[in-house]
Amino acid sequence: MKSKSPNTSLRTGTKAAEIRQAFLDHLTCSLGRLPAYASAHDHYLALALTVRDHVVHLGVSSFGGKESKPQRRVAYLSAEFLPGPHLANHLLNLGLSETARKALASLDIDLDAVLEQEEEPGLGNGGLGRLASCYLDSLATVGVQSIGYGIRYEFGIFDQQIRDGWQVEITDKWLHGGNPWEIHRPGAARDVGFGGHTESWTDDFGRHRVRWLPAITVRGEAYDTPISGYNSDHIALMRLWKSEATESFDFEAFNHGNYDRAVEQKVDSENLSKVLYPNDSFRHGKELRLKQQFFFSSCSLQDMLRILEMQGAGPENFHEHWAVQLNDTHPAVAVAELMRLLIDVHLLAWDQAWEITRATFSYTNHTLLPEALEKWPIDLFGELLPRHLEIILEINARFLDEVRAAFPGEDWRIARLSIIDENGPRYVRMAHLACVGSHTVNGVAELHSELVKQTVLADFAEIWPEKFTNVTNGVTPRRFVALANPGLSTLLSKAAGKTWPGKLSKLSKLEALADDAEFRAKWRQVKLANKSRLAELITERTGILTDPTSLFDVQVKRIHEYKRQHLNLLHILSLYLKIKRDPTADIPARTFIFGGKAAPGYFLAKQIIRISTAAGELINDDPDIAGRLKVVFFPDFNVRNAQYVYPAADLSEQISMAGMEASGTGNMKMSLNGALTIGTLDGANVEIREAVGEENFFLFGLTADEVSEVEVCGHHPRQHYESDTELRETIDFIASGALGGGSGLFQPLIANLLEHDPYLVLADFRAYGEAQQRVSELWTNPEDWARASILNTARMGKFSSDRSIREYCQRIWKVKPGKPSE
Structure with missing residues (x-):
């Protein structure tokens, strides 16, 4: 949006x-x-600062404008962006x-x-963090005053x-060259x-009254x-907190020759924001994560109270000025922290504070995996946050009293609803705290939201059905089409009008063009150009030559057993064996592209x-x-690399076991770029x-209900x-050591499949192969494939994050x- 303010034209003029x-x-x-001696990185920094002037000017105008009544602001609390x-x-x-x-x-x-010089901020692990950033983009686009609060990790995802x-x-040293986009706010330190x-x-x-006397204090600096x-x-703000010591240098210790102790507090304090998701296999890692x-939850709430005071309002009006979204359970401790701030610091009565707290928070559940629903050992929690444990115990006692009154004699219900898990060692259940302390709980896809109510939060949904709702995820079409796919963007603008990036429903105009042979030809040309661009990058990064005219079969996402990359690989190896048996087998040329990171301590994911x-x-040089089959693992999949991969995909692999994926957003990005999906009902x-x-989606596999049946029956x-x-031959081939490394290399993966197979890879293998055969049949008819590709893009208007x-x-x-809706 071009600045109209005349007194800023020197900094924010829009002419070349x-x-x-x-x-x-x-x-x-x-x-x-001096321009003559400036490096490419200098050019990037100078242009970034130039553009930042424009953005900051908009921010000052949108956040600093005078209003007859202050708007309610949105605070999006997320451990990842x-x-x-x-x-x-x-x-x-x-x-x-x-x-x-120009x-x-x-x-x-x-x-x-110049654009290639920019480092990508590695402030998230995957879908959770990318969704948070899509939502900030959309909050700014639709015109909502909002702040995304998180942590300024010095070292992001590896x-x-x-x-x-x-x-x-x-x-990931993403800050080593400086970050021209951030503005340090010392006055906001907490x-x-x-x-x-x-x-x-x-x-x-x-x-x-209760007073908390902490043993140590850390300062949160706002960026x-x-x-x-x-x-x-x-604009929206992404406000990230960096941890620092309140006193960074112990002068007395230094003078006495204890040089290490002189900076000990500084080092310990700064470790808090040092790295994203420290390994929590050990107690020290758990302590650091908590x-x-x-x-970041405390810094953020304190900041909201500071802003509230600047607006001339009191803490009793907190919920009228702030809507706070808990993005998963990572910031759920904010429920207890807001209560502490209201009752201990601002001296509100418990009932009033609790009413404000529940009117403030809403909670997004992102997972059905029990191990991903965080819970903390109660001794660790009490050691780090003694006052908050007292508050949580009080919240729990009052909540369970309400449950007893509503359901007398049902002690089993008390045990299942309690915020404190009493089954064996005691834990604080953060999802339970988020449910009790929020006015709304939402899932992120229609199926997921139903499964949340039927499974992990079923007891809460039974007592508070009105509290549960669904908001299906979306993605920003600006980054993932307009920016990532300029060829397609130009084609869409001619066909649907130039406003489609802000009004994605306009893509429905493409439907009428799906039967236009000339338009289909242009569509295929754009896709081929994107595939050629990715093929060059693959060769540069991996040395593997790929054929852009082959079917680009893409599975890029976090590596995890439930996402079932190994199901894809079993199918690939079965095709390989089929060609080895019969070189004349009718198998169209395919390039299989994998990408994604495995958690450092996740052994089976690394095996995948x-x-x-x-x-x-084995396959590429046979x-x-x-060349009929190529297999590529594209390293370091991130947002920048995604902008090359999504536009080039012909087939989008969304093959997780039904009932496991909360939503997925890669499925949306690839479909929006014209890829057809092979997937489960997940x-x-x-x-x-x-x-x-x-008819434009290749469905296979067990449904969520059928998965539940299998789990019950065994x-x-x-x-x-x-x-x-075919399955036995493929698994035996892997076990034989034919893939190199000896017969024992992949034994843990094979044993897991044959003895446990927790995500039903073998149960879905046959159906997956049949669906892949339907893919091959359609691919051999380029006109029909192009028509289905166009319809995929045309009908994806719903999936905008706006x-x-x-x-x-x-x-x-x-x-x-x-801004009004489309």
Whole structure:
């Protein structure tokens, strides 16, 4: 959105000459570089600072404007954000891409080369963090005042390298070259305590009072990154907290020669925001994770109270000014922290504070995996947060009293609903705390939301059915189509009008063109160009040559057993064996592309990566295969790399066991870019299939209900192995050591499948192969495939994150967007 304020034209002018001058000013005055000696990275920093001026100006206007009544703001609390590179996205949203290109070209600088200099902030692990960033983009786009609160991890999710076929984790030093987008806000710094003890007394007014005396105090320093909206006068803020010591240097210890102790507190304090998701296999890791979660939750709530005070409002009005969304259970401790701040610091009565707290928070559940529903040992929790444990115990006691009154004599219900897990060692159940302390609980796809009510939170849904709702996830079409797929973007703008990135439902105009042979030809040309671009990158990164005319079969996402990358690999190896047996077999050429990171301590996930690279080593250079099959593991899958992969996908692999994937968003990104989906009825696949048409979706596998039946009746994976010749041959081939490394290399993976198979890979193998045969049949008819591809894109309007945010605003947050809906 172009600035209209005349007094800022020197910094935020939108003509090419003005951008050129601002760029040169930043190069000289901000960076101290003469243009003749500036590096490519200097060019990036100067342009980033130039564009940041535009974004910050919008932010000052949208957050600092005078209002007759202050708007209710949204605070999105998330342990992860994956914004991706900022510069190109801001240029797109501000409508300055071509102007900036022209301005730099006048200085003989290539904009694309400048864009390549930007480091990607590795502030998230996968879908959770990318969703949070899509939502900030959409909050700014639809015009809602909002802040996304999180942690400024010094080292984000690791960079992934593949060495000898195995994943190797490399430190992600994303801040090493500086971060021109963030603005340090020293005035917003907050102190956060840990450990210590509590003291209680009765004050002069007869009120019961509690004082928490922490053993240590850490300071949270705020760093703001503005997030622009598409064609919008608003921005959102991503406010991240960095931990620092309140006293960073012990002068007395230094003077006495104890040099290590002099900086000990600084080191310990800064460890809090050092790395994303420290390994919690051990108590020290668990302690650090809990500290991180409390640290950013406390800083964020204190910041909201600070802003409230600046607006002239009191804490008793907190819920009228803030709608706080808990993105999964990581920030659930915020429920206890807001209660502490209200009753201990601001002296509100318990009942009033509890009413405010429950009117403030809403909770998004992102998982049905029991191990992902966080719970903390009660001794660890009490040691780190003694006052919060007292508050949680009080919340729990009052809540269970309500349950007893409503369901007398049903002690089993008390045990299942309790925030404290009393079965064996005692734990604090964070999902239970989030449910009790929130006014709304939502899942992230229609199927997932139903399964949440039937499984992990069934007891809460029974007593509070009105509290549960669904908001299906969405993705921003700006980054994942307009920016990632410029060829398709141009085609869409001609066919559906230039406003489609902000009004995704306009893509429905493509439906009429699906039967137009000329349009289909243009569509195929765009896809081929995207595949050629990815093929070049694959060769550069891996040395593997791929054929862009082959079917690009893509599975890129976090590596996990439930996502079933190994089901895909079993099918690939079965095709390989089929061709080896019969070189004339009718199998169209395919390039199988995998990408994703395995958690450092997740052995079987790392084995899945290794078997994919081993399959590639075997198949890619086999003269009998002659290029008909290629297997690629694309390393270091992240937002930047996703922008190459999604537009090039022909087939989107969404093959998780039904009932396990909450929603998925990669399924949306690939379908929006014209990929056809092969998938189970899991997560948002259900709604995507309904939207694009079941004839344009390759369905296979057990349903969630059938999976439950199998689990009740008992699963016997060896029966599938014994009864299916093709499956048995494939598994025996792996066990033989033919993939290299000896017969024992993949024995743990094989044993897991044959003895346990917790995600029913073998049960779905036959149906998956049949669905893949239907894929091959359609692929051999390019016109029909192109038609189905066009219809996939045309019918994906529902899956914009703008729609998701409008639903949150209407149904959960009770906030009115500043821009009208499409």
